Amino acid sequence: MKVKINSIPPGPRARGIIEVMNRNCYNSTFTYPLVISGGQGCVITDVDGNSFLDFSSNIGTCPLGYSHPAILEVLSEYSHNGAHKIAGQDYYCKEHADLSEKVRTILPAGFKTFFVNSGAEAVENAIKLAYRKMSTETPSLLPGLSCTNAFHGRTLGALSFTLSKPIQKAGYPELPALRIKFCTDENDSEIESLQKILESNKVAFIISEVVQGEGGYNFASKRFVQNLRRCADKFGVPLILDEVQSGMGRTGKWWAFEHYDVIPDIMSAAKALQVGMSAYDAKFDPGEQGALSSTWGGGSRIDMAVGTATIDVINRDGLLKNALAMGERLQKGIGDLSKDDKTGITGVRGKGLMIGLELDSKSRRDQLLTRAFKNGLLLLPAGQKAMRLIPPLVITAEEIDEGLELMQDIFAQT
Numbered sequence: 001m002k003v004k005i006n007s008i009p010p011g012p013r014a015r016g017i018i019e020v021m022n023r024n025c026y027n028s029t030f031t032y033p034l035v036i037s038g039g040q041g042c043v044i045t046d047v048d049g050n051s052f053l054d055f056s057s058n059i060g061t062c063p064l065g066y067s068h069p070a071i072l073e074v075l076s077e078y079s080h081n082g083a084h085k086i087a088g089q090d091y092y093c094k095e096h097a098d099l100s101e102k103v104r105t106i107l108p109a110g111f112k113t114f115f116v117n118s119g120a121e122a123v124e125n126a127i128k129l130a131y132r133k134m135s136t137e138t139p140s141l142l143p144g145l146s147c148t149n150a151f152h153g154r155t156l157g158a159l160s161f162t163l164s165k166p167i168q169k170a171g172y173p174e175l176p177a178l179r180i181k182f183c184t185d186e187n188d189s190e191i192e193s194l195q196k197i198l199e200s201n202k203v204a205f206i207i208s209e210v211v212q213g214e215g216g217y218n219f220a221s222k223r224f225v226q227n228l229r230r231c232a233d234k235f236g237v238p239l240i241l242d243e244v245q246s247g248m249g250r251t252g253k254w255w256a257f258e259h260y261d262v263i264p265d266i267m268s269a270a271k272a273l274q275v276g277m278s279a280y281d282a283k284f285d286p287g288e289q290g291a292l293s294s295t296w297g298g299g300s301r302i303d304m305a306v307g308t309a310t311i312d313v314i315n316r317d318g319l320l321k322n323a324l325a326m327g328e329r330l331q332k333g334i335g336d337l338s339k340d341d342k343t344g345i346t347g348v349r350g351k352g353l354m355i356g357l358e359l360d361s362k363s364r365r366d367q368l369l370t371r372a373f374k375n376g377l378l379l380l381p382a383g384q385k386a387m388r389l390i391p392p393l394v395i396t397a398e399e400i401d402e403g404l405e406l407m408q409d410i411f412a413q414t
């Protein structure tokens with residue numbers, strides 16, 4: 001067993017740290033009182049010596065788990081290099097060049113890249129690229145078009161096209177936006193509504209996830225995504241696909257849109273890549289210096305080097321295949337678990353290691369998350385009453401089975 005709970009978390013050290021943070025910092029989106037100390041593989045340790053099996057990958061940011069030898073090697077290279085954090089869009093560095101070459105091998109042909117710090121910034125700059133191009137054709141401020149339950153980040157531009165939770169938007173100004181329903185059912189009659197909207201409105205871009213993350217782990221129907229592409233082409237509108245959560249192998253392909261046989265015009269990635277990235281068909285390049293920039297663009301040299309190493313390891317160790325095999329094992333295990341009505345599980349959906357589990361109520365979901373944490377398993381919420389399971393891509397069959405065993409105990413207590 002990898003999980004070890006010495007004292008029910010939060011233990012004394014964790015409580016002390018949380019107290020200081022509560023005194024000094026904004027109380028943001030902490031799901032449970034985990035105070036991270038270190039980690040090994042898919043196990044994360046807290047400051048009181050508890051070990052948790054991590055089915056959250058630190059919100060999708062740690063696809064290789066913790067202390068992966070290839071990543072430790074990168075980190076050790078920089079331990080004596082004091083110029084690790086540089087102004088990455090103002091000065092050149094080899095790590096930037098290396099990452100741009102490496103991502104080219106997994107991006108659609110001919111795409112260019114712009115590296116930033118976060119997922120929201122990656123979306124923000126994707127939006128800017130689209131506006132820049134479209135504003136040369138139509139100088140007035142055009143609306144962007146996004147989907148119900150979408151999540152694209154919390155900076156003001158990206159937030160305008162986010163619709164997953166009211167608390168994220170309350171009181172903030174917005175760019176003009178039109179909405180369409182995010183359709184998960186192949187036969188949803190709403191799929192056709194996009195064409196009608198575009199017949200009567202000129203828009204600057206269409207933005208969507210193909211698998212909604214924060215919005216509830218909703219998987220778009222193939223017809224819906226292909227219709228986005230068809231309409232974008234027909235009306236001459238750029239299609240932005242947001243792969244911040246679903247990208248970098250999480251669904252068993254490098255990008256979730258590959259399951260849908262479409263290619264976006266512009267896309268965003270971050271999280272598992274370690275840095276934010278807006279990537280785009282070269283025809284959307286602003287063509288003038290200075291239209292986009294950021295002091296910390298690319299995060300740091302370490303982040304960029306870790307991003308490059310992450311792509312190498314995913315390739316070298318066949319982690320896309322592992323994501324598919326382990327995802328299937330996990331989904332099957334949850335399916336077996338859900339045969340017992342008392343668990344409150346009303347549905348399971350997933351691709352690779354991006355799995356959503358629907359519960360019958362929000363209160364049950366929240367109780368289960370807390371109970372899982374106290375029992376040494378890290379799970380996350382998504383949407384109104386769903387849970388997401390996104391273990392590191394390096395997870396083994398034994399670890400999946402240990403997680404399922406823990407879930408069995410946790411769900412049996414309801």
Ligand SMILES: Cc1ncc(COP(=O)(O)O)c(C=O)c1O
Nearest residue numbers: 118119120151152153213244245
């Ligand atoms: C699809 C999607 N877009 C954008 C973001 C924003 O990324 P960040 O939190 O790094 O700003 C997220 C974060 O969860 C996301 O899931």
